[in-house]
Amino acid sequence: MSSVTAAARRAAAPAARLPLVLAVAVVLAAIAYPLTDGGGRDAVSWTIVLLGSAVSVTSAAVAHGPRTGLSVLGLVAATAVVFESVGVATGFPYGPYAYSDVLGPTLLGVPFLVPLAWLMMAWPSWVLARLLTRRVRPGRQRPARVVVAAAVFAAWDVVLDPQLVQAGYWTWARPQPGLPGIDTVPLTNLAGWLLAGLVLMTLLDLVVARTALPGGRRTGDAAPLLVLGWMTLGGALAHAAFLDLPGSAAWGAALAVPVLVTLAVQARRP
Template sequence: MALEQASEQVRSVDAGPVRVLGVAFLLAMTACQMVSGLDARPERFTGAIVALLAACALAFAAAVWGPARAAGAFGGAVLTGYAAEVAGVLTGFPFGDYAYGDVLWPQAGGVPVAVAVAWGGMGLAAYAVAAAVVPVPGWRRIAVGAGALTAWDLFLDPQMVRMGLWTWAEDGPYRGVPLSNYAGWLLVSALVMLVVQRFAGDREPGYGLPALYTVMAVMETIGFLAVFQPPDPLVAAAGGITMGAFAAPAWRRLWQR
């Protein structure tokens, strides 16, 4: 018992600096997003933004779950997302028929490493949002987390397609993205949530990861409304409202605790 208490004290003492590090990464990511939105070639900043997203998510997760659990959850989410992307590129399942261009490097198996890392960073953030909404681990939390992560792709896919980072074999009804993509996202996101839940368990979500999710929603909404050329109010509304529908109840629950 004494060892457990001492370990918990050390973990809580170390959490402060780790949270500060998470905030620093979050601010750096936001600044990088702002610069990229004004650049003629925003795709050049994608790798840096994803790296900062991952570092931010890992720092905030380590502050509330501990470093080992945070690393395990992140690694599991990355591997799950990567496996799904490789399957998608090779077979068209579960997202549909698509291919990555040669803009993002390095690549492994036809999939940019940054894409797999992004699954990990936003996977942790979406899980924390779900943990705030659904306090008890289980299938309800997994379902909410899958929805929260898929909501992000209402921004991501239209943005990446317009930047030429990947292409679809056939145009779909949502800015060229087929509906099969979102069915695939729900499936893979549920698997990501299942993996993260195995590591995070019933631990508190904290405030950092929901903040990361919220900042991403706000930045993408502003980007599609006023920064990206041409602006796209439809994507701004679809992504902003949907991500907001998950972020708002999460913050309400967190503030009530």
């Protein structure tokens, strides 16, 4: 029996390493982004999102089983299309905005790349929230996890949105008032992302609970956390040094501080 178990573990090892390999590829593509321009930069954007969404699906599947991976893919894509199509048509809940033709084919007015970007962001946000709330009282852990995951999800967009507006992927009809230092993205967008995040993370938490294989997680969270960490902190560095976006760079650094402090405090506790 032990030889069979060992053989099964050896067979599963390459699949368990796949999310981390994809995450490293995301980091390399993200490094290339500020070093390119024009059509080359657009190609890098697609590469980042495709690889990042693959990290989310594969890491969810490796950690909780293939059913969870596929369920995360379907749930996030469907939720993204609903929110974004309503947003484009009505301006709710983000404020009025319009996509450019740069992102290619659309579904209900939503470029195909957008649900994949949500997928890239959603799973790492949920994984980090689970770590940040692991010491919360069990009865309050789920609502705390959902709220924190929604906040991380929205904070990620604080860094990402100015970059993609600069790239010409979408424009805001009324970009003011915005966060101090960010004059191209309105505060309504942040409110909309918080609302969308609360809905999405509530559903995502339920999906994981209902589809995960028994026995708990089967691997670590290195891949999604690497993607989240580099795309936010690395993105803030790129904004400051290469993209002439000091406001979003400062916000990215500031929003990372409470997360890092919380993780450090938790690590020091027995």
